Amino acid sequence: MPSRARTTTIIDTPEGRKLLRIHGTIARDIGIRIVSGQFQPGEVLNGEVEASDRLRVSRTAYREAVRILAAKGLVESRPKTGTRVSPRAKWHLLDPDVLSWIFEFEPGDDLLASLFELRKIVEPEAAALAAQRRTEAQVTAMAEALADMTEHTLASPEGRAADQHFHAALLEASGNPFLVTLTSGVGAAVAWTTIFKQRHMPLSRDPIPDHRRVFEAVAAGNAKAAHKAMANLVDMAFLDTTRALPGPADRNAT
Template identity: 70%
Template sequence: MAVKKKPIATPSPAGASSPASKANARARRRSLRLHGTIARDLGVLIVSGRYKPGELLNGEIAASDRLHVSRGAYREAVRILAAKGLVESRPKVGTRISQPERWHMLDPDVLSWIFEFEPDEHLLTSLFELRKIVEPQAAALAALRRTDEHLEAMARGLEGMAKHTLAVEAGRLADQEFHSALLRASGNEFVMSLTSGVGAAISWTTIFKQRDNPLSRDPMPDHVRVYEAIKASDPQAAHKAMENLVDLAFLDTTNARRPRMKAAK
């Protein structure tokens, strides 16, 4: 009597995924989106002042039940907030809203949450004070230390801004490229470490300025003056041009904020 041989299972080719693994991957992506959304919603409530420093968040079980999410998703959202300094979790105490001085204010997510609604006037002023402390001196250093590659990157940023304008994302990305190249050109590692934060600040203030109406003033000439001073290796002119750029950007932002504040009253 012939014995029927069982078929031998062949392994999947490298990189291939089984239906189960694909389903697991989709579940992980959904989970990532979910706890990211929870973190964003809680983050907005914290930075807007709805949740006050020192207040305790709901416990994990109560919060997950209220939000209709898993405890794991809520726990991951709290970890995100803790990594950004917005909350602090302690055993037997719970999760408490941190004091603002502990917040990672230049974190791109935190900045996006601040500009989700109408940002606090003091926070806006403080943000531009920081830019005015950092960027003019960075421009002066860039005038002394820039390379041809830095100038080329800044020129690409200017070209992108002129082509797309700051009203669209492509133009804002070009603006970020300009400022990022300038910070790199400073040659200072600590200044360069601020690139993502400064870039996010510039992007979100630009979006805020144009949320209701297009920007009435063309900021391109301000950027060109900074570029020309750096290209000419003139640190004093670069410092002055960047200082003027930041001052005018602050004026644009406050002018955009006033009509909305009046309308809200």
């Protein structure tokens, strides 16, 4: 509770908002270094005084940055031993910030495969439940998101936001509160893999028809078809992503 009160004060004052931007930037910088392997699990980060002097920021800003990283499972701070990078098993990999930091560089093939493996486990089942439990309002929300995706395309920020809204509406329509808690993580995964696929060249195919098949099955109340359509959507998204990965020659050149 004390940390919450302190955070509220930071946000609600001009000085606090500036501090929030500073420690958010510090957390992002360190977070990228951790998830990219520059800082290895078990490695002890610089002490508070040394780090704040090196970064030319206040000790309070650095301390708040470390708290952000600790809340995301990336580091652990203990008296006398300092702040140590946590094993990857403790990282909150579906945290939107952590995912964004992972996609700041070329994520490993195994990590990408694991991310889509998780989506393949979760989203087809959610689609099947949505077909059985969706409300008219949720069907409308999915239809509007699909229309926005079609209008703006996934090459635009508006289209990618609509894509996130589509997946969020589907998870909500599942009626399972535990699945709904995955909304931010799934949405971030969808957004960042879509950006990743297009970082060098436009998408080689249009994925919107895959979404339309999911929508039509959910709207029709056909759980089996919804499950199949969503499984195919995830499979095709994974294929698109692997095609966007650099080849061995490209990796050796970087």
